[in-house]
Amino acid sequence: xxxxxxxxxxxxxxxxxxxxxxxxxxxxxxxxxxxxxxxxxxxxxxxxxxxxxxxxxxxxxxxxxxxxxxxxxxxxxxxxxxxxxxxxxxxxxxxxxxxxxxxxxxxxxxxxxxxxxxxxxxxxxxxxxxxxxxxxxxxxxxxxxxxxxxxxxxxxxxxxxxxxxxxxxxxxxxxxxxxxxxxxxxxxxxxxxxxxxxxxxxxxxxxxxxxxxxxxxxxxxxxxxxxxxxxxxxxxxxxxxxxxxxxxxxxxxxxxxxxxxxxxxxxxxxxxxxxxxxxxxxxxxxxxxxxxxxxxxxxxxxxxxxxxx
Amino acid sequence: xxxxxxxxxxxxxxxxxxxxxxxxxxxxxxxxxxxxxxxxxxxxxxxxxxxxxxxxxxxxxxxxxxxxxxxxxxxxxxxxxxxxxxxxxxxxxxxxxxxxxxxxxxxxxxxxxxxxxxxxxxxxxxxxxxxxxxxxxxxxxxxxxxxxxxxxxxxxxxxxxxxxxxxxxxxxxxxxxxxxxxxxxxxxxxxxxxxxxxxxxxxxxxxxxxxxxxxxxxxxxxxxxxxxxxxxxxxxxxxxxxxxxxxxxxxxxxxxxxxxxxxxxxxxxxxxxxxxxxxxxxxxxxxxxxxxxxxxxxxxxxxxxxxxx
Numbered sequence: 001x002x003x004x005x006x007x008x009x010x011x012x013x014x015x016x017x018x019x020x021x022x023x024x025x026x027x028x029x030x031x032x033x034x035x036x037x038x039x040x041x042x043x044x045x046x047x048x049x050x051x052x053x054x055x056x057x058x059x060x061x062x063x064x065x066x067x068x069x070x071x072x073x074x075x076x077x078x079x080x081x082x083x084x085x086x087x088x089x090x091x092x093x094x095x096x097x098x099x100x101x102x103x104x105x106x107x108x109x110x111x112x113x114x115x116x117x118x119x120x121x122x123x124x125x126x127x128x129x130x131x132x133x134x135x136x137x138x139x140x141x142x143x144x145x146x147x148x149x150x151x152x153x154x155x156x157x158x159x160x161x162x163x164x165x166x167x168x169x170x171x172x173x174x175x176x177x178x179x180x181x182x183x184x185x186x187x188x189x190x191x192x193x194x195x196x197x198x199x200x201x202x203x204x205x206x207x208x209x210x211x212x213x214x215x216x217x218x219x220x221x222x223x224x225x226x227x228x229x230x231x232x233x234x235x236x237x238x239x240x241x242x243x244x245x246x247x248x249x250x251x252x253x254x255x256x257x258x259x260x261x262x263x264x265x266x267x268x269x270x271x272x273x274x275x276x277x278x279x280x281x282x283x284x285x286x287x288x289x290x291x292x293x294x295x296x297x298x299x300x301x302x303x304x305x306x307x308x309x
Numbered sequence: 310x311x312x313x314x315x316x317x318x319x320x321x322x323x324x325x326x327x328x329x330x331x332x333x334x335x336x337x338x339x340x341x342x343x344x345x346x347x348x349x350x351x352x353x354x355x356x357x358x359x360x361x362x363x364x365x366x367x368x369x370x371x372x373x374x375x376x377x378x379x380x381x382x383x384x385x386x387x388x389x390x391x392x393x394x395x396x397x398x399x400x401x402x403x404x405x406x407x408x409x410x411x412x413x414x415x416x417x418x419x420x421x422x423x424x425x426x427x428x429x430x431x432x433x434x435x436x437x438x439x440x441x442x443x444x445x446x447x448x449x450x451x452x453x454x455x456x457x458x459x460x461x462x463x464x465x466x467x468x469x470x471x472x473x474x475x476x477x478x479x480x481x482x483x484x485x486x487x488x489x490x491x492x493x494x495x496x497x498x499x500x501x502x503x504x505x506x507x508x509x510x511x512x513x514x515x516x517x518x519x520x521x522x523x524x525x526x527x528x529x530x531x532x533x534x535x536x537x538x539x540x541x542x543x544x545x546x547x548x549x550x551x552x553x554x555x556x557x558x559x560x561x562x563x564x565x566x567x568x569x570x571x572x573x574x575x576x577x578x579x580x581x582x583x584x585x586x587x588x589x590x591x592x593x594x595x596x597x598x599x600x601x602x603x604x605x606x607x608x609x610x611x612x613x614x615x616x617x618x
Binding site for chain 2: 179
């Protein structure tokens with residue numbers, strides 16, 4: 001692919017606590033604020049605790065899931081007395097870090113999340129973005145403590161609902177397994193390393209380095225699978241099968257064990273061969289998702305460097 | 310030790326959801342209720358969802374920690390408009406399954422809990438109880454899927470604050486690691502096996518079997534250790550060190566890594582050699598406990614059988 005020149009990426013936002021019980025981002029942002037990290041060479045850094053009310057309560061959210069509030073529609077919805085706290089907070093964050101889709105928006109928004117699923121470290125992003133792919137490639141080449149993967153969601157940016165969509169470029173860093181409300185040092189260290197590498201890459205890019213093109217494997221969301229449920233009570237009647245539990249990104253084949261009912265029966269997977277992820281994520285019980293399924297794709301990206309004035 | 314005869318144990322209560330986000334007990338009790346399990350040979354079984362309001366909210370508790378409400382004092386406190394929900398519920402449970410200390414109390418109360426700590430399966434009980442030790446020995450001899458240990462707290466029964474103290478005999482089954490709000494099939498299977506083995510032992514005891522005496526190793530609580538905290542904000546400034554994380558019941562020696570501060574420094578353990586447990590338990594952040602420390606003791610128990618009429 002042909003060489004691409006892009007404008008400098010001088011303003012980055014590092015966000016944590018978008019979900020108030022995902023502790024890596026909460027403590028990373030607090031530590032950066034304590035250390036007064038606001039500049040790294042050519043890169044100015046804004047650190048944001050996205051949902052302080054939920055952080056105080058150590059809950060995912062207080063009224064509604066903040067990380068579903070960043071669609072164009074919701075960001076321009078009028079505020080009334082009955083507007084949920086998180087929607088008001090989304091509009092505040094959009095003013096501070098966006099506005100989404102404008103030239104005032106931060107160049108890169110990186111939002112730190114945790115999952116209870118055994119996913120290692122993943123970058124999650126919407127439509128294909130060369131900056132994100134280059135940063136991903138860089139992080140993957142430097143980190144050895146955990147598998148590093150990339151997940152791509154085919155959602156148009158206007159319908160993109162999560163905080164990172166407010167930046168000109170953006171991705172979520174999703175790291176697990178870590179229980180909600182718990183801080184593990186190993187996971188904290190991974191997140192910190194990924195954020196430090198991101199900032200390091202931005203400095204290299206701004207300083208005129210050329211980054212070679214290449215290709216990466218990515219996981220492309222196909223669909224979600226719910227738990228078996230009792231049709232009247234709607235309560236789940238089975239758990240993720242022990243053979244699927246903790247096996248995120250391991251190919252699921254027809255006939256493989258998928259659920260184990262509370263009375264002991266096994267439920268097999270039926271359907272095409274796909275890769276499960278977010279397997280048994282705590283917050284997805286209420287969203288009626290036992291796990292997501294992805295196909296593996298190859299993404300090709302061009303060599304890039306900064307556009308000279 | 311000399312042979313001991315004890316009255317039959319004909320009434321057992323199996324409780325879950327005392328903490329509303331510890332899912333193994335919630336789903337075990339619901340499944341037993343669905344299957345209408347209320348009798349197993351000579352044993353009548355009462356299944357109780359202890360804190361239904363917290364279960365609905367998928368939180369540990371709504372007003373106050375239910376499992377700290379079962380002291381003699383709190384159980385006889387007058388109820389007013391400002392009485393926390395959980396204290397009212399504790400008094401209801403005491404009426405249903407106790408009253409604590411009376412001859413009307415259930416013969417055995419078994420309360421199912423989860424922890425985010427890597428503790429395997431533990432039986433936790435107050436002052437030394439031969440029935441509990443025999444059941445522990447039986448479970449340990451039969452279960453191969455996980456380590457089975459016993460933890461003993463030196464608290465007089467009148468000051469004992471947890472639900473199992475309401476029964477004539479009682480223990481908590483504590484199983485982990487499992488995140489709050491998540492149900493893992495492997496952990497569910499362990500809990501179910503331990504409860505089934507408990508009921509099996511009771512049937513054997515009631516039918517006149519003699520159980521040999523012997524000795525077991527137990528962990529006896531010595532003290533608790535808090536996280537390092539910022540003296541002004543009171544926020545934690547370090548996480549459990551990766552070398553201590555997940556190493557519950559592995560002897561902690563002076564000089565061993567204990568915490569890792571967010572700026573990267575290691576904090577060493579100082580003090581006598583002891584065994585850590587409940588390492589990085591989610592619910593203990595607010596109780597200012599990073600982990601407990603225990604000494605290992607040997608408990609000897611006599612052969613027992615049921616007292617004939």
